[in-house]
Amino acid sequence: xxxxxxxxxxxKGGERWIACLCALLFPVLSMLTIEPARAExxxxxxxxxxxxxFGNTYYVGTRGLSSVLVTSNDGHVLIDGTxxxxxxxxxxxxxxxxxxxxxxxxxxxxxxxxxxAGAIAELQRLSGAAVVSSAAGAAALRAGRGGKDxxxxxxxxxxxxxxxAQAVSDGETLHPNGAAITAHYTPGHTPGAMSWSWxxxxxxxxxxxxxxDSLNAVSDGSFKFTGDARxxxxxxxxxxxxxxxxxxxxxxLIAAHPEFADLWSHFERQQAGIADAFVDxxxxxxxxxxxxxxxxxxxxxxxxxxx
Numbered sequence: 105x106x107x108x109x110x111x112x113x114x115x116k117g118g119e120r121w122i123a124c125l126c127a128l129l130f131p132v133l134s135m136l137t138i139e140p141a142r143a144e145x146x147x148x149x150x151x152x153x154x155x156x157x158f159g160n161t162y163y164v165g166t167r168g169l170s171s172v173l174v175t176s177n178d179g180h181v182l183i184d185g186t187x188x189x190x191x192x193x194x195x196x197x198x199x200x201x202x203x204x205x206x207x208x209x210x211x212x213x214x215x216x217x218x219x220x221a222g223a224i225a226e227l228q229r230l231s232g233a234a235v236v237s238s239a240a241g242a243a244a245l246r247a248g249r250g251g252k253d254x255x256x257x258x259x260x261x262x263x264x265x266x267x268x269a270q271a272v273s274d275g276e277t278l279h280p281n282g283a284a285i286t287a288h289y290t291p292g293h294t295p296g297a298m299s300w301s302w303x304x305x306x307x308x309x310x311x312x313x314x315x316x317d318s319l320n321a322v323s324d325g326s327f328k329f330t331g332d333a334r335x336x337x338x339x340x341x342x343x344x345x346x347x348x349x350x351x352x353x354x355x356x357l358i359a360a361h362p363e364f365a366d367l368w369s370h371f372e373r374q375q376a377g378i379a380d381a382f383v384d385x386x387x388x389x390x391x392x393x394x395x396x397x398x399x400x401x402x403x404x405x406x407x408x409x410x411x
Contacts, residue, residue, distance in 0.1 A: 148187055148219060154197040155371065157382050158311055158356055159304030163367075164197035166190055169219055170362050172315055173198055174302060178281035179209035182233070183300060183315050184360060185223035188264060194223060195230055205230050210280040212287075213237040214317035214360045215297040216244030217256070218263035225264035235269045236278065238289055240296030245269035253295050253335040258324035290349060292342035292399075293318040295335060301352055311355040314388055318360050319345060319395030321402040329399065330406045342399055346392040354388035365391060 147168030154164045165171035169186035171194050180203060195205040208231040214220050228235055237245055244250045248265030250257055274289035285302040297317045303310050321329055329338055359365035365387060374381035
């Protein structure tokens with residue numbers, strides 16, 4: 105696709121709210137890896153000083169939610185916006201690195217939940233950037249919430265809509281201002297989930313980076329991964345996404361939820377002066393393998409409850 109970066113209209117919207125997952129439906133829920141309730145996780149709004157990951161790639165998110173800036177002399181790319189209330193902090197992080205939020209030309213989204221898309225409308229207003237996701241993801245961004253096929257739909261999650269959100273095809277490479285960022289459909293967590301890959305360089309050395317979306321089998325109280333009319337292909341989609349992520353050339357992994365890529369351990373190594381602190385060429389394979397195991401646990405648990 106050719107991303108249209110002109111005539112981007114600002115949009116406004118309300119704050120998100122989320123219902124609690126009813127544990128009574130799943131007596132052995134403690135077996136599962138579940139994202140904490142968004143309204144109750146203080147790390148999702150805990151400010152984090154921005155830092156360089158490698159080359160022209162910087163972390164500008166919070167302690168619990170990733171947002172990544174990929175810079176160039178002709179304009180920048182921002183991946184994910186985190187919660188609505190974090191927009192000003194992300195913009196401040198961009199500025200503290202010496203860049204201008206107004207120079208962000210493209211905003212990419214992993215998936216349309218408020219903890220990753222909530223601040224995008226405001227960041228688009230500040231920057232005038234084009235906003236891009238998958239076909240299903242862009243539709244959810246325009247609506248300000250996912251559809252009924254989202255396994256977490258009954259939480260009632262919503263966020264400020266992004267009316268001008270555009271869709272990119274699976275495997276398509278975008279070339280904003282000379283950069284090359286490739287889109288990878290990785291559905292399962294949501295039907296429109298996206299991961300992104302690109303190359304960052306320091307002098308003559310270039311590394312391959314991946315921003316991987318959540319591969320967690322998280323749902324509202326009624327959704328069943330073992331078979332649900334709301335999203336019948338969810339298991340097939342997850343398996344394809346596992347294969348996609350584990351096959352990506354991957355020197356450095358950044359996950360939408362940073363702890364799932366062990367970002368803070370890598371960061372501590374960087375702060376200790378260890379070279380190549382973020383480099384782990386097995387990280388994408390490990391990320392997919394751990395997510396596959398969590399899904400298998402969830403499926404086993406559902407089948408056990410059903411017996």
